[in-house]
Amino acid sequence: MLVSMETGVNDAIVIGGGFAGIAAACRLAGDGHRPLLIERAPRLGGRASSFVSRETGESIDFGQHVLMRCCTTSTGFLLRIGLPDAIRFQPTLSVPIVSPEGRTLLRSSAFPGIFHLAPALLRFRLLPFSERVRVLRAGLALALTRARTDRSFAEWLAAHGQSPAAVERLWDPISIATLNAPSDAVGLHAARKVFRDAFFRPDGADLGFFTFSLSEVFTAARRYIENRGGTVRTSDGVRLLIVEEGRIAGVELESGEQFDSEAVVCAVPPPALEKLAGSDGPLEPILEAASRLRWGPIVNLHAWFDRPVLDEAFSVAVGSPAQAVFDVTQLHGGSPGGLTHVVLSQSAADEWIDRPVEDVSTSLLNALGELFPAVRAAKPCRTLVLRSRQATFIPEPSVDRLRPRAPTPIDGLYLAGDWISTGWPSTIEGAIRSGIVAAAYVEERLRVDRLVDDGDE
Ligand SMILES: Cc1cc2nc3c(=O)[nH]c(=O)nc-3n(C[C@H](O)[C@H](O)[C@H](O)COP(=O)(O)OP(=O)(O)OC[C@H]3O[C@@H](n4cnc5c(N)ncnc54)[C@H](O)[C@@H]3O)c2cc1C
Helix, strand or coil: CCCCCCCCCCCCCCCCCCCHHHHHHHHHHHHHCEEECCCCCCCHHHHHEEEECCCCCCCCEECCCCCEECCCCHHHHHHHCCCCCCCCCCCCCCEECCCCCCCEEEEEECCCCCHHHHHHHHHHCCCCCCHHHHHHHHHHHHCCCCCCCCCCCHHHHCCCCHHHHHHHHHHHHHHHHHHHCCCCCCCEEHHHHHHHHHHHHCCCCEEEEEECCCCHHHHHHHHHHHHHCCEEECCCCCCEEECCCEEEEEEEEEECEEEEEECCCECCCCCHHHHHHCCCCHHHHHHHHHCCCCCCEEEEEEEEECCCCCCCEEEEEECCCCCCCEEEHHHHHCHHHHCEEEEEEECCCCCCCCCHHHHHHHHHHEEEEEEEHHHHCCEEEEEEEEEEEEECCCCCCCCHHHHHCCCCECCCCCCCCCCCCCCCCCHHHHHHHHHHHHHHHHHHHHHHHHHHEEEEH
C-alpha cells in the first residue's frame, strides 16, 4: 500500500518545492491524488522564490522572471492554480533596445510567419544597413536548418556571415537573455529552439511579465494542493531516499521523520540529488552526467528612486554594462512607500558575481544614468544586490546528452527539475514541464499498482 506513516493519506511524495516540484504536486492533487510536497527552505519557490523586505514589507523576487508566449505549459499551470492574471503578455512583441548611441525598437509587424520581425530588423539602427540584410539572411537560414549538431551557436553565426558587431548588438543579447550565456557558450541546437519556438512565430516571443511578486504564485499553489487533500511541508528537507530491493520505499527527513511511499518525485538540482542518493548507487550514471552540466550566474541590482525614471516597464541595453532593465513599479502597478523600484538584471554574470556590492551598484547605476538621463536627476534612496551563483544551467553544445529522463533505475522514483530532459532551456517552462511529466509517470504507476492490488484480492 502507498501510505504515509504520519497521516495515512499521502499517496506520493514530491521532494523540492521549486516550480518543478510544485507543478508535479499540483498535477497530482488536481487529478485526485494526495501528494506530500517536502521543501527544505522555509518558503516555496526555489530559485524563483521571494523574500519580504524588513525595511518596506515589500515582497522581493530573488530573480526578475520573464516568460514568453510560447511558454504555454506555464500559462496553463497558472490558470490551473487560479491565477489567470498572474502574467501580462505584451499584445505583440515590442522590446525597446537602448544604447548610449541611441534607441531602436524590436517590434513584431503584420508580416506573416517568420517574416514578422523583418521590418524591425531592417530598421535596426544599431547596425549598418548591409549588416541588417545579412542578419535577415541568417535568420532565414536558422529557420530552415535541420541538422542536429554539436556546433556552438557562435560558430554557426560566423559561418553565416555574421559580423562581430551583429553578434554583440543582436545575437548575443538574445542568447544571453534567453539562455543565460553568449552565443559562443551555447549549442546551435538550444539557440534554434529559442528562435523556432519564440522569435520565428508571430506571437511566440511576446514577453509576459508577472503582475505581482512570485510569492503569490507559490501561495496559490500551496492552497491548490492543500484544498485537494495534499500536504505541504516546509523547513524540513529530505535527508535520504529509502530504497528496498531496487524500489523506492519512502524518504527520511532531516528531522528524522520517515514517510513511506512507493512513488516519489525528486525535483531538486543535481548536487541535492547526489546528497539524497549517495554517489555510488544506481543513480550514479545520471549523477555523473549531471555533474558535467555547467551552471551560470545572474546578478540583480534593485534600486528604489524617489521619482519615476523610466518611460517603459522593460528595455534591453546594448553597448552598455547594463542588460535588462525592469521598472517593477510599472509592472506591479505600484510600490510600497511610493518609490520607483527598478531592477537591472545581469545574465551571464560571471564578471559581476564576485564583485563587491558597492562596485556593482555604482557601475550599474552609472550605466543606467548614461542610458536614461532622468536617472541622473533622481535620488536612489536604496539599493540591493542579489546574486544567484547557479541560476541556470548553460545549454552547451552537448547538453542534451547530460540531461536524464524522468524515470530512474530505482523503481517508483522519478526525476523533475529544469535540468531534466524536456528540450527546454533552464526556465520556469522547462521546470513546469518536467514536473508534469514526472507526475504523469507517478499516476501511471499508481494506476498500475491499483490494478495489481485489485488482481491480488
Ligand atoms: C536570478 C534568476 C533569474 C531567472 N530568470 C528567469 C526568467 O526570466 N525566466 C525563466 O523562465 N526562468 C528564469 N530563471 C530560471 C528559473 O528560476 C528556474 O529554471 C526554475 O525556477 C527552476 O525550478 P526547479 O523547480 O527546477 O528548481 P529549483 O527552483 O532549484 O527548486 C528546487 C527546490 O528543491 C529544494 N531542495 C533541495 N534539496 C532538498 C531536499 N533535500 N529536501 C527538500 N527540498 C530540497 C530547494 O530548496 C529548492 O526549493 C531564473 C533563475 C534565476 C536564479
